[in-house]
Amino acid sequence: MKTPVRVAVTGAAGQIGYSLLFRIASGEMLGKDQPVILQMLELPLEKAQAALRGVMMELEDCAFPLLAGMVGTDDPEVAFKDADVALLVGAMPRGPGMERKDLLLKNAEIFTVQGRALNKVASRGVKVLVVGNPANTNAYIAMKSAPDLPAKNFTAMLRLDHNRALSQLAGKAGVAVGEVEKLVVWGNHSPTMYPDYRFATASGASIKDTINDADWNANVFIPTVAKRGAAIIEARGLSSAASAANAAICHVRDWLLGTNGKWVTMGIPSDGSYGIPEGVIFGFPVTAQNGEYSLVRDLPIDAFSQKAIDKTLGELEEERAGVAHLL
């Protein structure tokens, strides 16, 4: 039996938490032979704590063989104690008519507090995924609040955008979604993100050449992916939850277990590549192996792409300036 991995999940009684915890406990994130201990954080409010107790009862009732332990708490230092993986989901979601950056000042403080708690008590190699919006800037806040932990281990979720783009592309090109490779979504998890299909292939053939429609790319594909979150809110009255939980599972699974050379999109602190200033948490193409991700380097950036990348970077710089006083 392997040593259990400690997985902290914040906002555990929320929508995404409810779609996420059961899949982690069943082995979908870390492998079917990997025991896990779930360390779940909720707000110190009776309603949130009662909901968390209910979720924990349900987890118990599943009798998951891989669930080696559970902690439910309102204290970040308990939730993050020795955590190997931390999924920072707990934050306010947006409603109709809002942009994700409207949540910035409402949610920012959560990530200073949680960054500091991770810095103090988490495993020194903890791998952090920020889901709570605006995810890139919240990941930046958490990273800056945890100076003793490796900055590269603070990541933001762009995988939902990546998966949305995969499905749109496969549908348009008439190929199976599992065949599509070499896709990337650059930048911020916001409507300025840039889903880039220039390198994408299906069974080795260029998807861009198959589709051969620049108008579709600019006026259908990119806006459909970029505004998909709002479309879900419009349709459901609530933001994406099952697909967001699925993306979180994909992100962490690929990071820890590897991608076998396939590209995925992760929001990671820039090392200065592609002209993105060091430290900005930006959606980049990566591969992963042995628990470490590596940036896909030296891709050609044409004028259209440069303009899109500059736009999403500009927005991230603005968000960063907006939270500078907290750091």
Ligand SMILES: NC(=O)C1=CN([C@@H]2O[C@H](COP(=O)(O)OP(=O)(O)OC[C@H]3O[C@@H](n4cnc5c(N)ncnc54)[C@H](O)[C@@H]3O)[C@@H](O)[C@H]2O)C=CC1
């Ligand atoms: N990056 C991405 O692709 C996506 C991000 N999101 C974001 O994820 C976040 C969570 O979404 P939902 O689960 O739908 O929201 P929700 O409102 O259903 O659940 C959030 C939970 O977090 C808890 N919470 C709030 N502050 C907390 C704190 N300081 N510590 C611990 N728990 C706390 C709340 O009590 C609530 O139970 C939102 O910010 C949403 O916008 C949602 C979808 C995709």
Ligand SMILES: O=C([O-])CC(=O)C(=O)O
């Ligand atoms: O759009 C939202 O507010 C929730 C989210 O991040 C998404 O679905 O991509």
